[in-house]
Amino acid sequence: MPALRDWGMPALVTLPMSRTIIPFGPQHPVLPEPVHLDLVVEDEKVIEARPSIGFVHRGLEKLVEKKDYVEFVYIAERICGICSFIPGPTYCQAIEALMNIPVPPRAHYLRTVWGELSRIHSHLLWLGLMADAVGFESLFMHSWRVREKVLNIIEATTGGRVIFGSCKIGGVRRDIGADAIRQMLADLKKIEQDTRDITRVFLDDSSVKDRLCGVGVLSRQDAYELGCVGPMLRASGVAQDMRQLGYAAFKDLDFEPITRTEGDSYARCAARCQEIFQSIDLIRQALGKIPDGEIAVKVTGNPNGEFMARTEQPRGEVAYCIKANGTKNLQRFRVRTPTFANLPAMLKLLPGCDLADVPVLVLTIDPCISCTER
Amino acid sequence: MTPISQEQTLELIPVDKLLERVQAMHQQGYRLVQISATRLPDKLELTYSFALEGRVAQLRLHLVDDVPCVPSISSIYWCAFLYENEIHDLFNLAVEGMAVDFKGTLYKTAVKYPFGSTKPPVAKAGTATATSAASTPAPVPPPPSATANTR
Amino acid sequence: MAYFQMSRLALKWVFAKPVTSRYPFEPRQAIAGSRGRLVFTRDTCVYCTVCAKKCPTGALVVNRAQKRWTIDRLLCITCGYCVEACPKESLELTTDHGSPTVTKDREFC
Numbered sequence: 001m002p003a004l005r006d007w008g009m010p011a012l013v014t015l016p017m018s019r020t021i022i023p024f025g026p027q028h029p030v031l032p033e034p035v036h037l038d039l040v041v042e043d044e045k046v047i048e049a050r051p052s053i054g055f056v057h058r059g060l061e062k063l064v065e066k067k068d069y070v071e072f073v074y075i076a077e078r079i080c081g082i083c084s085f086i087p088g089p090t091y092c093q094a095i096e097a098l099m100n101i102p103v104p105p106r107a108h109y110l111r112t113v114w115g116e117l118s119r120i121h122s123h124l125l126w127l128g129l130m131a132d133a134v135g136f137e138s139l140f141m142h143s144w145r146v147r148e149k150v151l152n153i154i155e156a157t158t159g160g161r162v163i164f165g166s167c168k169i170g171g172v173r174r175d176i177g178a179d180a181i182r183q184m185l186a187d188l189k190k191i192e193q194d195t196r197d198i199t200r201v202f203l204d205d206s207s208v209k210d211r212l213c214g215v216g217v218l219s220r221q222d223a224y225e226l227g228c229v230g231p232m233l234r235a236s237g238v239a240q241d242m243r244q245l246g247y248a249a250f251k252d253l254d255f256e257p258i259t260r261t262e263g264d265s266y267a268r269c270a271a272r273c274q275e276i277f278q279s280i281d282l283i284r285q286a287l288g289k290i291p292d293g294e295i296a297v298k299v300t301g302n303p304n305g306e307f308m309a310r311t312e313q314p315r316g317e318v319a320y321c322i323k324a325n326g327t328k329n330l331q332r333f334r335v336r337t338p339t340f341a342n343l344p345a346m347l348k349l350l351p352g353c354d355l356a357d358v359p360v361l362v363l364t365i366d367p368c369i370s371c372t373e374r
Numbered sequence: 375m376t377p378i379s380q381e382q383t384l385e386l387i388p389v390d391k392l393l394e395r396v397q398a399m400h401q402q403g404y405r406l407v408q409i410s411a412t413r414l415p416d417k418l419e420l421t422y423s424f425a426l427e428g429r430v431a432q433l434r435l436h437l438v439d440d441v442p443c444v445p446s447i448s449s450i451y452w453c454a455f456l457y458e459n460e461i462h463d464l465f466n467l468a469v470e471g472m473a474v475d476f477k478g479t480l481y482k483t484a485v486k487y488p489f490g491s492t493k494p495p496v497a498k499a500g501t502a503t504a505t506s507a508a509s510t511p512a513p514v515p516p517p518p519s520a521t522a523n524t525r
Numbered sequence: 526m527a528y529f530q531m532s533r534l535a536l537k538w539v540f541a542k543p544v545t546s547r548y549p550f551e552p553r554q555a556i557a558g559s560r561g562r563l564v565f566t567r568d569t570c571v572y573c574t575v576c577a578k579k580c581p582t583g584a585l586v587v588n589r590a591q592k593r594w595t596i597d598r599l600l601c602i603t604c605g606y607c608v609e610a611c612p613k614e615s616l617e618l619t620t621d622h623g624s625p626t627v628t629k630d631r632e633f634c
Contacts, residue, residue, distance in 0.1 A: 054463075054481035059488060067581075074581050074604065142534060145544055152556060159560035159618075165604050173605075180558075197534050205530035227406050227453040245380050245428055308382060308423060308430060310407075319423065321410050336408035344453035373481075 018042050022355065026055050030133045030359040033369035037362070041355055049350035051343065057373045061333050068328040069095060069303060073168055076320075079335060080371030081162055082125060083313040085111075085118040087320075087335075087371075088167035093247060094309035094322040095169050099301060104294040105249070107171035112249040112286045114154070114164060115311075116279040121150040122314035123272045123279075124195070126366050127202060130269060133359045134211040139201055146194045153187050156180065171296025181287050192280050199273040212266035216349040216361045219263055226345040229338045230316020231271040232365055236263035242312035253285045268364045302328050313338055315366045339365065339372040382430040384421075389435055389444060392422075396433070396447045399424045404431060406447075409457035411465045413489060418442050418467060437467070448473035456480075464489040555620035560603045562623040563616060565594055570615040576607035586631070595631045598623075 019042050026034035034055040040048040063075055076091035077084075089111045096103055128143035151161045157176050158166040166174045176184070202208055218228070223236035233240055234257055241257035243250045258274045260267035303324035310319050316338030323332040342365040349361050387395055404424035412419040420435040435444065446469045448455040458469040459480040466487035546553070555561065572592050577585040584600035585607060587593070608616045 052476075052479070054479075054483075057481045057483055059483070062489065071581055074602075136531075138535065139531060142538075148544075155556045156558045159558055159605070160603075163602075165560070165602075173609075201530045201534065204527040206528050224405060225452070227451070240427070306384070308407075308432075310425075310430075317407075319408050321408070321421065321423070323412055331414075332410070332412040334408070334410040334412075336410075340456060341407075341453070343456060 019047065024358060024362075028359075030129070030363060031367070032129065033367065035362075035367060035369050037350070037358075039350070039355065039358065044355050046350050046353050046355060046358065049347055051347060053343075053369065054373060056370055058370075060374045061335065064330040064333040066329070069324070069330055070169055070299070070328075072330070072333070074165075077163055077165060077167070079374055080313075080337070080368055082122050082368055083118065083315065083318075083371065084122070084162050085114045085158075085164045085167070086311055086313045086318070088164070089115065089248065090309050090311045090318060090320050091322075091333075092167055092169045093311070094307045094320050095303050095324075097307045097309065098303040098305050098322065098324060099299070101170050101297060101299060103171055104297060105291045106175075106293045107295050109249045109286050109290040110172045110174075110176060110295065111167060112253070113176070113283050113290075114158060114166065115248065116283045116286070117150060117154055118164070119279045119314045120191070120276050121147050121154065123276050124150065126272060126314075126363075127198065127269075130360075130363055131202070131208075133363045134208060136208060139198065139208075142198055146191060146198060149187060149191050149194070153184055157184065168296065170299040171294070173296070175295050181290075185284065185287060188280055188283060192277065195273075195276050195280075199276070202273055203270055209266060211357075211360060212269055213264060215265040215357050216353060216364060217262070217264045218345060218349060220261075222348065223263065223345065226348060227341050228316070228345045229341045230312070230314070230366075231258075231268055231275065232316065232342050232345060234258055235260045235267035235271040237261045240317075242310050242317045245310065247309075247311055249286055249289075250282075252289060253282055255282055265360055265364045272366075302326050303330070315339055315368055316341065335371075335374055337368070337371045337374070339368045342366075343372070380428045380430075382432065384432045384434060386434045386436065389437070392433070392435065393445055393447065393450070396422065396450050399431065399433075400450050402426065406451040406454055406457075409454065409461060411461045411467065411489070413465060418465060420444065420461070420467075422447070443468040443470060445469075446471040446473070463487070555622075557620060559620045559622075560605055561619045561621050563596065563601055563603060563607070564619050565596070566615045566617070567594075568615075569613045570594060571613055573612060575610045575612065576616060579606045579610040581606065593633060595633050597629075597631050598626050599629060 019040055022039045022041050024037040024039050025031050026036045036052040038050040039046050060075055060079060064072060067075060073088055073091060077088040079087045124143050124147035128140045128147065131139035131143060154164065155161045157180055158164040158174060166172055218236050220237040223233050224238055237259055239257045239259045243255070244257065255278060258271050258278060260271050304326040306323045308319055308321045310317055318338055319336040321332070321334040322330060325331045346362060346365045350358065353361055404426045407423040407425045407430070410421045416438065418437040420437065422433040424431045437444065444467065446454065446458055448458060449471065452473055455473045458472050459476045461467050462469055463478055463481040464487065572587055572589045572594065574587040574589055577587040581604060582600045582602055584597045586595045603618060605618050608618055
C-alpha cells in the first residue's frame with residue numbers, strides 16, 4: 001500500500017480488503033501540470049479522492065515587496081502561461097482603478113481583442129487535451145493545428161506567442177495597424193471554419209459523446225455553492241460571466257453568457273466550444289468599432305488604497321486583490337485563480353465515478369496548476 | 375451590453391462575529407470569492423470576499439495575537455477549506471475546524487510559513503528573549519527575504 | 526447520434542499537404558513583428574547604462590568606464606524595454622530567434 005499523508009482522518013490502514021488506493025499524478029499522461037490525487041478505489045469505482053497540490057509553489061505574491069508596481073506587470077503576466085494575456089490587464093486594471101488613470105479607449109479595445117484571442121487559444125488547447133484524455137489522438141493534433149494559427153496571429157500583433165508582453169499600466173505597448181486588422185479578420189475566418197470542423201467531432205461524434213455524456217454531473221445548486229467559476233459554472237446553468245461587469249471594451253460589445261443546463265462533462269465541453277465562436281464574434285465586433293487615438297497615457301505617482309479587480313479568464317473568474325500604501329512597492333498582491341475555485345467541485349465530482357473517467361473529470365475543470373500555485 | 379453593478383463594500387468585524395455574519399451572507403445567496411491574508415507590521419489582516427452577481431461584499435478581521443486563531447467557515451462554505459489551508463501554510467494562522475485539514479502539507483515550501491506570522495520579523499536570531507519564545511509555541515518564521523525560489 | 530464524424534476531416538487531410546515542416550532542414554519562417562533576438566550596434570552606443578537599468582531580469586550589464594556592453598542570453602526575456610529606452614537606437618529586436626546557446630557565458634560586445 002502506498003504511503004499516505006496523515007489527514008487527521010480515520011487511518012487508512014483499516015480499509016476493507018476490497019479497497020485500494022491508486023495514486024494519480026503528479027506525473028500522469030493527461031496532466032500537463034503537477035497535481036496529485038490519492039484515489040480510494042473499490043473495484044473500479046472511486047470512493048474518495050484526496051488532493052495534494054503545492055508541488056510548484058513559486059511565491060510570486062511575495063515578489064511585490066521587491067519589484068515596483070510598474071515592473072510587476074511582467075510578473076503578473078507570467079502567473080499563467082495559458083491564460084497568457086489576461087493576468088496582465090487585470091493587474092493593470094486594479095492599479096489604474098486605484099490611481100484613477102484614464103486609459104485611452106483604443107487601448108481598452110486592443111486589450112479586449114488580445115484577451116479574446118488568448119481565450120480562443122486556451123480553449124483550443126483544452127480541446128486538444130480533452131481529445132487526448134479520451135484517447136482520440138488525431139483530433140488532438142487537429143485542435144492544436146488550429147491553435148497554431150491563433151498563436152501566429154498573436155505573434156504577429158504582440159511579438160510573443162505565449163507571453164504577450166504588450167500590456168502596461170496606462171495602456172498597451174503596441175498598436176495594431178489597419179493592414180494587420182484586415183489580415184487578422186481574414187485569418188479568423190479560416191480559424192472559424194477549421195474550428196467548426198473540429199467541434200463537430202467533439203459535439204456529435206458517438207465515440208467522444210460516449211466518454212463525456214452523463215459523466216460528472218454537477219447540479220446548478222452544487223456548482224454555485226461550491227464556488228465554481230467560468231465554463232464549469234455556466235455548463236451547470238448559471239449565467240455568470242465576469243465580462244458582464246463591462247471592463248475594458250466589453251461595455252460596448254454585445255454578448256450573452258453561454259450556458260448549458262446538463263452540467264455534465266459534455267456540457268462543459270460544449271460550453272467551451274461555443275465560447276470559441278463567441279470570442280471570434282467579440283473580436284469582430286471590437287475590430288469593427290475600434291476608435292482611433294492614443295494607446296497609452298503617462299503614469300506618475302504611486303497607488304494608494306485597496307481594490308479587487310475581477311475579470312474573466314478562459315478558465316473563469318479571476319480576482320486580484322491589491323493593497324497599496326502610497327509607496328512604489330505594493331503591500332499585498334493576492335491572486336485567486338479560477339482553478340483554485342474549481343478544485344473543490346472536482347473533489348465533489350470524483351467520488352462515485354469510474355476509474356477510467358478520472359482523467360476526463362480532472363480535465364473538465366481545465367486545471368491550470370501553475371497559476372493556482374502562483 | 376449594459377454592465378452590471380460593480381460596487382465593493384468593506385466592513386471591519388470582530389472575530390467572534392465572523393460565523394454569524396458569514397451565515398447571513400450565505401442565506402442572502404452570496405458566493406465565496408476568496409479569502410486573503412495580509413501581514414502588516416502589527417497585525418494579520420484577513421479579508422473574506424463574497425459576491426452576488428456584480429456586487430462584492432468584504433468582511434475584514436484584524437488579528438493581533440501572537441499566534442492568531444480563527445474559526446473555520448468551511449461548515450458554511452465547504453469550498454473555503456482550500457483557502458484556509460493555504461493561509462495556514464503560508465501565514466501560520468491556526469484555523470479551527472476545517473472541513474478538510476491538510477495539517478500544513480498543502481504547500482511544500484522550502485521555508486515554513488514563508489509569508490510570516492503577525493510578529494514583526496526578528497532582526498537578529500539571538501535577540502529573542504526566553505519569555506517571548508515561551509509565548510509562541512510555533513517556530514518564529516525567518517524574515518521575508520528568505521522566501522524560497524524567488525529571485 | 527452521429528458516427529464517423531472524424532472521417533470527413535481525416536479524408537481531407539489524407540490528400541492535403543502536411544502543415545508541419547521538416548524543421549532542421551527547413552527553417553521556420555520568421556513572423557514580422559515578432560520579438561526575437563536582441564541585437565546591439567556598437568558604433569552608436571554611448572554606454573549610458575539606461576538599458577541595464579530598465580532590464581527587468583538583469584540580463585544586461587553595461588560598464589561605462591570600460592565601454593563594455595554585455596548580455597546574458599539565458600536571462601533575456603526579449604521584452605523590448607531596453608529597445609524602447611535606448612536614446613541612441615543602438616538596440617533592436619530582430620524577428621529571428623537566433624541559434625541555441627551552448628555555454629552559459631555572458632556575451633561581450
